[in-house]
Amino acid sequence: MNCEQCQQTLKCSADTDCWCMTLPNILPISKSSGCVCRPCLIKNIRAHIENIKSKSIKEQLALARPYQNNTNFIEGIDYDMENGLLVMSRWAHLKRGKCCGNGCRHCPYR
Structure with a gap:
């Protein structure tokens, strides 16, 4: 498949516990x-997270x-590595449910 x-060639096991079930649905x-392969699915999820910026923070x-x-x-959904540092994503901040107060670059609460 x-x-x-x-x-890219991929192995799908949708009839059992597929690897894609470990990513946010x-x-x-x-x-x-x-x-789709893991890199493409991560890219699609990231794009969706960017697209929901226009929705209310409650949504x-x-x-x-x-x-x-x-x-x-x-990696790629909750965080990215930049210059050896872990940078939390907008999704990670949304999962936290509130601002941590550290002035994070991707904070959705500002």
């Missing part, structure tokens, strides 16, 4: 029935709330 976006339902928090207790941070 190939990723429907980049055509926040994307709108798609008409496509194909699978954004409602989307993140089910993942609030998930402490398995995912």
Whole structure:
């Protein structure tokens, strides 16, 4: 099976516990029935998180709330590495549910 976006070969096990189930299930339902690889799915999730900026903070928090207790941070979704430093993403801040007061670059509460 190939990723429907980049055509990379991938293993999909949707009928059992697929690797994609470890990522936040926040994307709108798609008409496509194909699978995407991990990098493409992370890219799609990041784009969706950027797109919901226009929604109220209450709506954004409602989307993140089910993942609030998930402490398995995912590079590319919850954080990025920049110059050897861990930079928390907008999604990580939404999952926290409130501002930490550190003046974070991606803080959605400002």
